[in-house]
Amino acid sequence: MTISLIQKYNVPGPRYTSYPTVPYWEEEGFTNDIWKQTFIKSFQESNQKEGISLYIHLPFCESLCTFCGCHKRITKRHDVEHPYIEAVLKEWQLYCELFPEKPIIKEIHLGGGTPTFFSTENLTCLINGILSKAEIASEHEFSFEGHPNNTTRDHLQTLFDLGFRRVSFGVQDYSEKVQKAIHRIQPFHNVAKVTFWAREIGYTSISHDLVFGLPFQGIENIIDTIEKTKSLSPDRLAFYSYAHVPWIKGNGQRGFRDEDVPKDDEKRKLYEIGKNLLAKKGYHEIGMDHFALKKDSMYTAFEEGNLHRNFMGYTASKTQLMIGLGASSISDSWYSFAQNEKSIEDYYARLEQNELPVFKGHLLSEEDLIIRRHILNIMCQFATSWDENDLYFQELPKVIEELREMENDGLLVIQDNAIIVTEKGKPFVRNICMAFDLRLQRKAPQTQLFSMTV
Numbered sequence: 001m002t003i004s005l006i007q008k009y010n011v012p013g014p015r016y017t018s019y020p021t022v023p024y025w026e027e028e029g030f031t032n033d034i035w036k037q038t039f040i041k042s043f044q045e046s047n048q049k050e051g052i053s054l055y056i057h058l059p060f061c062e063s064l065c066t067f068c069g070c071h072k073r074i075t076k077r078h079d080v081e082h083p084y085i086e087a088v089l090k091e092w093q094l095y096c097e098l099f100p101e102k103p104i105i106k107e108i109h110l111g112g113g114t115p116t117f118f119s120t121e122n123l124t125c126l127i128n129g130i131l132s133k134a135e136i137a138s139e140h141e142f143s144f145e146g147h148p149n150n151t152t153r154d155h156l157q158t159l160f161d162l163g164f165r166r167v168s169f170g171v172q173d174y175s176e177k178v179q180k181a182i183h184r185i186q187p188f189h190n191v192a193k194v195t196f197w198a199r200e201i202g203y204t205s206i207s208h209d210l211v212f213g214l215p216f217q218g219i220e221n222i223i224d225t226i227e228k229t230k231s232l233s234p235d236r237l238a239f240y241s242y243a244h245v246p247w248i249k250g251n252g253q254r255g256f257r258d259e260d261v262p263k264d265d266e267k268r269k270l271y272e273i274g275k276n277l278l279a280k281k282g283y284h285e286i287g288m289d290h291f292a293l294k295k296d297s298m299y300t301a302f303e304e305g306n307l308h309r310n311f312m313g314y315t316a317s318k319t320q321l322m323i324g325l326g327a328s329s330i331s332d333s334w335y336s337f338a339q340n341e342k343s344i345e346d347y348y349a350r351l352e353q354n355e356l357p358v359f360k361g362h363l364l365s366e367e368d369l370i371i372r373r374h375i376l377n378i379m380c381q382f383a384t385s386w387d388e389n390d391l392y393f394q395e396l397p398k399v400i401e402e403l404r405e406m407e408n409d410g411l412l413v414i415q416d417n418a419i420i421v422t423e424k425g426k427p428f429v430r431n432i433c434m435a436f437d438l439r440l441q442r443k444a445p446q447t448q449l450f451s452m453t454v
């Protein structure tokens with residue numbers, strides 16, 4: 001990779017977990033009624049055919065990792081668990097009253113924060129409470145995020161008995177220096193232990209989350225982390241680019257200096273080295289920052305063009321409707337997005353009023369719906385196409401002109417009715433999506449909103 005390409009294209013840019021991206025939602029005019037109408041329409045169109053997905057946000061962590069960009073609340077008090085589960089079940093009750101028929105659940109993902117902060121009793125109460133009002137789709141996928149430092153064998157067994165077959169563990173990096181800087185001491189044997197247990201119990205997809213570009217992380221740390229990871233043979237891997245966004249209120253990214261964080265070419269090199277080491281062990285790059293072995297369903301989904309991307313990243317199965325439960329969760333009805341109150345107190349207060357705790361959202365325009373499909377195609381298939389009747393929009397010729405320079409740089413190929421991202425262009429998918437992002441172009445951010453694309 002040449003230095004100039006990275007310097008040229010490393011700009012702040014969205015990670016495109018949605019289009020429009022959250023800072024570009026038109027909050028004005030969005031109401032709870034619009035949210036209700038659109039999710040009910042989506043439910044009617046899709047529940048029987050494919051079922052619905054649930055994302056449940058469990059925000060508590062015992063200790064703050066100072067690299068983390070997720071919505072979390074740090075506490076050691078476990079008496080927060082029960083009221084939180086009660087609130088999520090109340091929220092689910094409000095949704096079930098609005099659904100015209102019994103929901104069929106295709107996917108559940110427990111994210112966080114730290115789902116394994118919760119006791120097995122409370123997790124059982126949560127899942128049973130959810131399922132008591134629903135049917136389960138025949139080919140359902142239940143998954144959760146486990147923290148290697150507090151996931152017990154009992155957590156894994158209990159969730160397995162409730163139907164969970166996928167788990168992802170937060171690993172990040174194995175070197176002591178990096179772990180100290182990100183305030184996350186996590187020895188290899190903790191990860192090895194939970195990985196073995198999960199396999200023994202029968203989980204069919206075990207994933208590890210790694211991050212490159214962390215403070216003080218050098219090439220030798222990446223090599224060591226990848227080698228250790230390979231020795232445990234997870235089925236999937238996320239290899240995320242560290243998103244340094246210390247300006248986001250309350251996210252707690254602190255304790256190291258901006259200079260301690262590898263940037264530009266140095267950062268990209270960490271990725272390239274990691275990627276090559278993974279390729280040697282049969283891990284294929286799937287979309288942005290994800291890798292899978294050929295036997296994993298994410299690989300098949302990628303090969304068959306069925307990969308989908310949403311707020312959690314990539315998924316192998318897609319439903320039109322995804323309801324996000326819990327504080328700060330985002331729901332997606334395909335026609336609209338809605339986000340719940342971010343603070344736990346505000347989330348509780350809204351539920352006490354018997355209201356869906358949505359505080360902002362966006363109703364997608366015709367143009368948004370088309371651009372969203374192009375962005376999904378690029379992020380999930382490294383290519384997109386159109387014709388006069390499908391996926392065409394007025395500004396498309398302008399977008400194509402915009403992409404010429406990237407074509408000259410060898411990042412993509414422009415055909416009559418399609419663009420195809422080249423191998424060289426894969427690190428720059430976010431930049432390619434930005435050419436389609438008309439909302440970003442019409443109103444450039446006044447302050448930095450997004451992490452750097454490389």
Ligand SMILES: C=Cc1c2[nH]c(c1C)Cc1[nH]c(c(CCC(=O)O)c1C)Cc1[nH]c(c(C)c1CCC(=O)O)Cc1[nH]c(c(C)c1C=C)C2
Pocket residue numbers: 013014015016017018021022023069070071111112113240241242243244245311312330449450451452
């Ligand atoms: C498990 C933690 C979460 C990860 N993503 C989300 C959670 C709860 C959900 C989420 N991620 C982002 C948004 C904002 C919506 C958007 O702009 O599309 C939401 C609701 C994007 C995002 N994720 C991270 C950052 C810093 C941002 C915003 C700024 C940006 O786009 O750069 C950090 C981060 N969180 C997760 C990952 C994997 C990750 C960075 C690689 C997981």
Ligand SMILES: C[C@H]1O[C@@H](n2cnc3c(N)ncnc32)[C@H](O)[C@@H]1O
Pocket residue numbers: 067068069070145169170171172209210211240241242243244
């Ligand atoms: C859910 C997963 O998200 C990743 N994650 C959390 N915060 C960040 C960030 N700022 N940058 C990159 N990855 C992050 C971690 O790898 C975690 O395990």
Ligand code: SF4
Pocket residue numbers: 060061063064065068069070072112113114147170
């Ligand atoms: S990385 Fe996981 S455990 Fe650490 S603060 Fe973020 S959500 Fe909590």
